[in-house]
Amino acid sequence: MNVFSLEEKMGIIHASFYGKTPLSVFEEYLQHLKKMELSSKIKILHDHQQSTPVLKPTELDSLAEIYNHYLAEFKEIKLAYVSSDPLGIALAMLLKDIMKAPKYNIKIFSEKETAIKWLNT
Secondary structure (H helix, E strand, C coil), X not given: CCEEEEEEECCEEEEEEEEEECHHHHHHHHHHHHHCCCCCEEEEEEEEEEEEECCXXXXXXXXXXXXXXXXXXXXXXXXXXXXXXXXXXXXXXHHHHHCCCCCEEEEEECCHHHHHHHHCC
């Protein structure tokens, strides 16, 4: 079962992922995110500490296109990716390299608390 939770706390969108996370889970998550009433500048915490990535490196271009489609209306996107899984971190690094548009500010963390501090700077 693929699961994510999505809530806004103190100006940060907390997206937590559980179980296996294929491309379809990210698209479903972004569809829900787009429906939220948010400002043009958003801060997102992606918590993947309890998930297992099943994306293939060849799917990262598609994932970047999905992000660009669903987040097109936002002017600034500060995204913190949290994972302790080496594959998840590697995939996040590759995705970060693909998503070089100036509106994206993406950092990768191994601890949630550090990621939240960075989002609040």
